[in-house]
Amino acid sequence: MAFRGWKTLAGAGFGAVLLGALAGSAVADDTLKLTELSPNGADACFGRVYDAAHLKAYPKQKVARIFFYYGHDPVSRPNEEPPANQDTSYNGFLTTTVRGAKKPEWASSWCNKSDPSDPSSGIGCGMDCDRSLASLKVDDKGKLLISGLSPDVYLDPDASESMSKAEYARQQLGSGDDNFKLDPMPADTCKAEFARIDPIDPALGDPLRVRLKPDQPFCYGRDYDDAHLKSHPNQMTQSIRVFRGPIELASFAADGDKANWPDGADIAVSVTTRQKGARVTQTYSCQGEADQWRCAASSKMSDFSCDITQKEIFLKRGANGTMMLANPNSSLAIVDLCSKAAHGKTKSDDKVYRLQAMPQSACAP
Incomplete structure (x- = not known):
């Protein structure tokens, strides 16, 4: 976003109007329905941290750390202002840290079967403004496969028009940032990763x-x-x-x-x-x-x-x-x-x- 540190409707999914039929059935009854991601209905975490050797071998990949959390909002905190018309349909949360960055960026989405009538269909995750986050699949070893991740996932919808081409390219993910394979991890691991986005400052006191x-x-x-x-x-x-x-x-x-x-x-x-x-x-x-x-x-x-x-x-x-x-x-x-x-x-x-x-x-x- 152009004004870093102050959330607007286009950023982070707060207060925005949800579009598409996917939003209606995500976590309306507070239960996680996608058993592929969460067999027992509990919050699920997947992640991967790439070592120096991997990053050297894949120079077009900017992402050094990536985590996907399927569950309840791991970013908003009790001492923040509640979003206007708070929507509980967000159930998929992605965070990545690119090479050299001090903290992650993140995006919220709602995830459902691409074809609800077909149990074998894949999982699609949608975002605000009728955008797609990614497609998900869990392999036979329990690893999460993420594909179709857009390089401008963290940018405002009109960023290509409001930014210069050089700045747009700088803020995008790299051409090698797709088709990730993430390991299942404890939910607390994802929560700790998302906590790096906006650490609580005790000096701020009450909201x-x-x-x-x-x-x-x-x-x-x-x-x-x-x-x-x-x-x-x-x-x-x-x-x-x-x-x-x-x-x-x-x-x-x-x-x-x-x-x-x-x-x-x-x-x-x-x-x-x-x-x-x-x-x-x-x-x-x-x-x-x-x-x-x-x-x-x-x-x-x-x-x-x-x-x-x-x-x-x-x-x-x-x-x-x-x-x-x-x-x-x-x-x-x-x-x-x-x-x-x-x-x-x-x-x-x-x-x-x-x-x-x-x-x-x-x-x-």
Whole structure:
């Protein structure tokens, strides 16, 4: 993805709409149905780590470590935000580490018989956006054969158009990354491998849904001094506030559902730029997604009246009680979100902010 570290709908399978008939019967009753992969219905793990001799003999293979987990989500953790409209049909999880990489990449899928009426048919694994992950088969020795693995399995569907050819080729898997044969392994081995993707940082503390209560106001912000602005000449933001005040609390009290907090929570973002010096405020409506809040610009209580629902920001817990705000798509209210200047990718330094907790008075109008 273009904005590493912040999950969007195209990445990691969170919050996306599932397509195809395969999704309907995967783990609806919490039972693993594919006995070839899991004879006893328990979570199953397959993996292989290639040694230096193998990699030297196969220079077109980028993958140095590969694991496939058939079972329940090994990546999401209890202290993350639950995905919006969480879908339990994902039952196949692939993770690979390419040569020289410090941690793995991963993809989620749902796996079923290619032909449910034919017990001898192979296993197909589908992904979001009507894509295929791979075909699976277990041989007579219990090894898992993976074929048909697309080299762009970890890339967004539109990556070929949004990336240069060189960058697209760099992020793809190699031409030799297919037809893998994986050994059966204990489920804990796969869980440990997937844990390498996003290790828990104790300094992060509770997720935002726990730290921030539905019936309590909050105020986070940052004021940038002259020294900082001088060293960041492309930064427009002089002061920023993210808050929930009486208006946002009343809105959630009237229409919100505490059981699904933070889905439907309104937040306000105010920005003062050093060019104009006037504060601009925009309201966003949020939902929990993975370890972040995904917030779409709202017409409620905003300075703008055009259709801005596709303008988004992301909130994420930071270390030691801070809050991170990401603005990857020029969706922050630095300029009129209805103007042409607000379209396209953010080109300035106004992309990611580390905000400190502030007294509520610091966010007052």
